[in-house]
Amino acid sequence: MADPMRIRATEKDGVVDVRVLMKHDMETGQRKDAAGASIPAWFISTLEAKVGDKIVYAAQLGPAVSKDPYLQFKLKGSAKKGDTIAVTWVDNKNETRTDKTEIK
């Protein structure tokens, strides 16, 4: 099981600012280990943020995104203070993790 994400969502003047810090190695597939063998790529490929069952933001990441990916996005209209926002990522090994937080 992958490590939890850190999510912070705060509302100000009708705009919800969401910051997500995921815990993931984001291996590119370009690197080699000490023996010279390629380390296979392993990275978060898709990410979805939901409020209720509605997708409010989505992203597709490539291996060029830094280790322990950070993502910030802003919602205006699709979420408000007190709502619960759920962020789900899926990596290229089909491992997945969902974390939730209340918008403050």
Added chain:
Amino acid sequence: MNVQRRRLLQMSAIVGLMASAGLMTQAEAAAWNKAAFEAKSVDDVAKLLGGATPTKSDAITLRAPDIAENGAVVPVGVETNLKATELAILVEKNPNALAAMFVIPAGAEAFASTRVKMGQTSNVFALAKVDGKWLMASKEVKVTLGGCGG
């Protein structure tokens, strides 16, 4: 054993390995735009994400440092006041240009901020899809230490 047969065996071993590592699963291929992430050039990425060659626009804001001391962690942000439905961040000289793309449904602002790896000094592109057309902004980011050495 002849050389050709040897090669074929090697190839199938690699493909098998990729499949077992989950690199080629069907479910993923549908959701994740594999072709776009494997494209080498900025124009190819725009095409594969469904659109023509991007045009430069002042309405797109790209946030990136002038100099990145550590290529493994380069903060990059893209933002526009236009009604964009998709955003993308590209690094021209990375092995694959596309770093990340974002889908902006109604109710979300056309904004994304993240951190990417850069192998070397390169132009960074921010793309935004407005009315089905790609608009872009670019900036050169100098990298003093590459992000791929490990």
